[in-house]
Amino acid sequence: MSAYRIAVFASGEGSNFQALAEAAAAGTLGGAEIALLVCDKPAAPVVQRAERLGIPAFIFKPKDYESREAYEREIVRRLEELQVDLIVLAGYMRLLTPVIVQQYAGRLINIHPSLLPAFPGKDAIGQALAYGVKLSGVTVHFVDEGMDTGPIIAQRALEVTPGANAESFANAVHEVERELYPEVVSWFARGLVTLDGRHVTVAGAHGQK
Numbered sequence: 375m376s377a378y379r380i381a382v383f384a385s386g387e388g389s390n391f392q393a394l395a396e397a398a399a400a401g402t403l404g405g406a407e408i409a410l411l412v413c414d415k416p417a418a419p420v421v422q423r424a425e426r427l428g429i430p431a432f433i434f435k436p437k438d439y440e441s442r443e444a445y446e447r448e449i450v451r452r453l454e455e456l457q458v459d460l461i462v463l464a465g466y467m468r469l470l471t472p473v474i475v476q477q478y479a480g481r482l483i484n485i486h487p488s489l490l491p492a493f494p495g496k497d498a499i500g501q502a503l504a505y506g507v508k509l510s511g512v513t514v515h516f517v518d519e520g521m522d523t524g525p526i527i528a529q530r531a532l533e534v535t536p537g538a539n540a541e542s543f544a545n546a547v548h549e550v551e552r553e554l555y556p557e558v559v560s561w562f563a564r565g566l567v568t569l570d571g572r573h574v575t576v577a578g579a580h581g582q583k
């Protein structure tokens with residue numbers, strides 16, 4: 375049986391990309407492999423991580439294309455060539471158009487650093503702290519055409535302790551992300567995830583914590 379193939383889309387640091395790659399190498403990604411990194415920022419640290427790990431990358435500059443749809447068509451062409459099963463957004467800082475969202479509906483996921491539907495959009499950690507919440511966390515969700523509005527697959531909550539500052543809380547959130555995202559991807563690779571309207575079911579006693 376051929377491996378389950380994922381493409382990771384990232385624009386920045388790439389710590390989630392690294393965690394996924396390490397899980398794949400350790401055999402804890404449900405048998406999934408990272409077939410491609412897609413990155414819109416040639417100077418982003420994630421590009422060097424992919425090089426070091428020997429993972430193929432498609433790196434592009436949006437301004438070299440006449441429209442968002444034009445570069446997304448190019449991305450889809452490459453994903454099809456590699457027979458990618460799942461797109462995993464990990465800090466990809468661009469809104470997707472229907473070119474990708476429709477073609478990969480149900481096969482396109484994102485990780486967001488808050489308990490959605492609270493604090494969608496940019497700087498979710500800063501938004502949550504500024505609001506004064508006592509609990510925030512991490513959400514992995516399907517991507518639809520809205521901003522962080524797709525069906526929720528998994529969430530982990532984190533307490534905002536009295537002494538927390540932006541940096542310490544962000545570190546705690548990122549640590550949870552690096553644990554949760556590989557786990558969720560492994561559920562997909564093992565065929566455990568079912569989507570029904572807004573409701574996501576993960577088969578098996580260990581699917582949901």
Ligand code: GRF
Nearest residue numbers: 387388389390465485486487
């Ligand atoms: C993560 O906090 C993720 O939740 C958000 O973007 C950040 C990416 O971090 N979508 P990294 O590039 O994986 O280190």
